[in-house]
Amino acid sequence: MDTYIMTDAEYFLAEIIWEKEPLGSGELVKLASQRLGWKKSTTYTVLRKFCANDIFQNKGAVVTSKINQAEYIRQQGERYIKKKDSDDSQPNFVAAFLKRKKQSENDIEELVTLIEEDQDQD
Numbered sequence: 001m002d003t004y005i006m007t008d009a010e011y012f013l014a015e016i017i018w019e020k021e022p023l024g025s026g027e028l029v030k031l032a033s034q035r036l037g038w039k040k041s042t043t044y045t046v047l048r049k050f051c052a053n054d055i056f057q058n059k060g061a062v063v064t065s066k067i068n069q070a071e072y073i074r075q076q077g078e079r080y081i082k083k084k085d086s087d088d089s090q091p092n093f094v095a096a097f098l099k100r101k102k103q104s105e106n107d108i109e110e111l112v113t114l115i116e117e118d119q120d121q122d
Contacts, residue, residue: 003067003075004053012036013046017056018069025061 016031017023032043050056055067
């Protein structure tokens with residue numbers, strides 16, 4: 001099953017959960033009101049959508065993630081690459097992402113290390 005694609009507004013709420021989890025649902029409502037200007041009903045509507053899509057869970061009025069933020073972002077990146085449906089889409093995706101800002105030498109070394117580690121696992 002593909003991971004649900006969040007709107008920007010939904011993603012802001014997800015970031016609060018990922019940042020603060022485990023988080024009481026009442027505290028989530030308070031934070032969403034403070035940070036996003038949301039009403040209680042809006043927060044609970046989005047939270048129910050998240051839970052229905054297996055991104056978060058709300059058990060005993062405590063909200064936790066079923067998918068962490070890094071995994072969610074990874075899945076969305078993979079979804080984009082699959083949509084492009086060509087052999088060169090992955091390098092183009094990475095290149096486009098990296099062009100958004102100048103990368104430091106440390107960032108470049110870390111990316112090379114990650115790629116090499118991935119190749120060693122195959």
